[in-house]
Amino acid sequence: DQQVKQNSPSLSVQEGRISILNCDYTNSMFDYFLWYKKYPAEGPTFLISISSIKDKNEDGRFTVFLNKSAKHLSLHIVPSQPGDSAVYFCAASAGNNDMRFGAGTRLTVKP
Amino acid sequence: KAGVTQTPRYLIKTRGQQVTLSCSPISGHRSVSWYQQTPGQGLQFLFEYFSETQRNKGNFPGRFSGRQFSNSRSEMNVSTLELGDSALYLCASSLGGPAYEQYFGPGTRLTVT
Numbered sequence: 001d002q003q004v005k006q007n008s009p010s011l012s013v014q015e016g017r018i019s020i021l022n023c024d025y026t027n028s029m030f031d032y033f034l035w036y037k038k039y040p041a042e043g044p045t046f047l048i049s050i051s052s053i054k055d056k057n058e059d060g061r062f063t064v065f066l067n068k069s070a071k072h073l074s075l076h077i078v079p080s081q082p083g084d085s086a087v088y089f090c091a092a093s094a095g096n097n098d099m100r101f102g103a104g105t106r107l108t109v110k111p
Numbered sequence: 112k113a114g115v116t117q118t119p120r121y122l123i124k125t126r127g128q129q130v131t132l133s134c135s136p137i138s139g140h141r142s143v144s145w146y147q148q149t150p151g152q153g154l155q156f157l158f159e160y161f162s163e164t165q166r167n168k169g170n171f172p173g174r175f176s177g178r179q180f181s182n183s184r185s186e187m188n189v190s191t192l193e194l195g196d197s198a199l200y201l202c203a204s205s206l207g208g209p210a211y212e213q214y215f216g217p218g219t220r221l222t223v224t
Binding site: 006041043098099101 | 115144146151152153154155156159167169201203212213214215216217218
């Protein structure tokens with residue numbers, strides 16, 4: 001059951017521009033959301049998170065926006081850098097002991 | 112602090128065989144979760160262990176099982192392997208559980224022929 005969906009398998013942007021990665025979820029019980037970044041041959045690494053009591057969380061070049069009514073969150077990367085090229089996973093939890101991940105979006109930042 | 116380690120990194124098995132994968136969490140982390148990653152499916156949650164107890168389980172058949180030892184190291188076992196079990200198996204550790212920030216290992220690439 002795909003409770004977390006990342007409908008864009010890939011995204012390509014120019015260096016210096018904004019990257020916007022989107023994620024939709026179906027379970028209204030989800031109350032904590034995270035983004036992970038994955039490079040080839042490595043495990044995912046935590047990037048940024050947001051709880052359902054907030055609608056925005058910012059960490060340097062990375063900002064996550066949460067729209068609870070639309071069950072949608074997005075990750076903005078500004079400005080994008082070639083080193084940001086990776087697969088980005090959106091994840092959500094309902095406060096229980098499992099985490100649901102999306103299928104991932106492969107971001108390519110061109111120099 | 113050493114990261115999450117997984118052994119082996121690569122494995123080739125034949126249909127019908129069984130396999131055991133190992134995961135050593137970050138020191139002090141008591142929660143270990145296992146995920147299966149396949150193209151187009153993202154990370155599928157298998158199960159989570161905390162202090163040697165399985166707290167949650169994903170939608171996988173009983174052929175997939177796991178356990179956790181008193182030192183928090185965890186093993187995952189897959190019996191009667193099928194071709195569709197070919198995937199990257201990732202282990203993640205955290206202080207409190209999957210709902211918290213998790214630290215992932217590099218994964219074990221399992222190929223079933």
